[in-house]
Amino acid sequence: MPRIILSVLMLSIIMLSTNVSMAHPGRTDANGGHTCRTNCAEWGLKDGEYHYHNSDGSITTKPPTDPAPAPSNNEASDELKADAIKTPAKGKLSVYFLNVGQGDATYIKTAGGDDILIDAGKNEAGDIVVSYLKQLGVDDIEIMIATHPDSDHIGGLDTVLGSFKVKAVYAPKVSHTTDTFKDFLLAVKKEGLTIKEAKAGLAVPIKGVTAKFLGPVKTYGDDLNDWSAVLHFTYGTTRFLFTGDAEKKSEDDIIASKRALKADVLKIGHHGSVSSTSAAFLKAVSPKYAIISVGKNSYGHPAATIINRLKTAKVTTFRTDLNGTVTVISDGKKIQFMKVK
Structure with a gap:
């Protein structure tokens, strides 16, 4: 059974109603690119990877033209680990x-x-x-x-x-x-x-x-x-x-x-x-x-x-x-x- 049909059937069982909208790669954003949402491997992309479709049919993966500002004093870390945090304040x-x-x-x-x-x-x-x-x-x-x-x-x-x-x-x-x-x-x-x-x-x-x-x-x-x-x-x-x-x-x-x-x-x-x-x-x-x-x-x-x-x-x-x-x-x-x- 194709994956898209399987997803629809599963969601219809779990959701209260069966009418759902299926995801698709979708429109480009304000920077002219978008993220891959379906069949990404067929395009040589990862799920959720941001990219541009070029006029010759090729794909370019690069960030939008509006870059993030450089962090001041502190550098953002890409290491994924839990911070040490305090327990909630009682009564608040x-x-x-x-x-x-x-x-x-x-x-x-x-x-x-x-x-x-x-x-x-x-x-x-x-x-x-x-x-x-x-x-x-x-x-x-x-x-x-x-x-x-x-x-x-x-x-x-x-x-x-x-x-x-x-x-x-x-x-x-x-x-x-x-x-x-x-x-x-x-x-x-x-x-x-x-x-x-x-x-x-x-x-x-x-x-x-x-x-x-x-x-x-x-x-x-x-x-x-x-x-x-x-x-x-x-x-x-x-x-x-x-x-x-x-x-x-x-x-x-x-x-x-x-x-x-x-x-x-x-x-x-x-x-x-x-x-x-x-x-x-x-x-x-x-x-x-x-x-x-x-x-x-x-x-x-x-x-x-x-x-x-x-x-x-x-x-x-x-x-x-x-x-x-x-x-x-x-x-x-x-x-x-x-x-x-």
């Missing part, structure tokens, strides 16, 4: 933007004691995320969110599912043909769970906080990034926005939906790519702080354009490649930042 909300290299992983401990995990980096980051969670005394996970099928977001989730009891899994209704995505689906099925659809307007039941998905607002065909589950999270008067890899199309749809969007802390979309965090979106969110989850990469993340946009907006910015795991503590009124490095 603790949000950990975990250092997992080039990828996304965020752990939230609510004041009421619930555990939430949003993504878990690449496949090789699975053990690292498990190590973080064990450092933090996690015994089970109430909510797991897979923002979208890209391997640098869901790669480690199967390892987490095999290491902790997970009570609920949320993901947007979009599929992919990679082994990484298939491993995630199989791990969910093995735990006897059914994936709940993450979509705009859906509230996530968590005691003591208000958590609601703002995206995806629509369906986005083969553009996996715009399918990203975007979560708005409020504790007391403090607000957080977790964006996955949502790009400008999704950002514009979220703005147009007129839902409450402002946040004190913004997890920058797509690792600081120029395709995300538009000027309009940044203005609508109006954050005081921003976190870029990023590691050593060939994509030019984070783009100088985005770094400068944040500086112009006077947003205090942290980067996991420079600052290590970034921890945000909220008592419901004030926000305090802690960083490893």
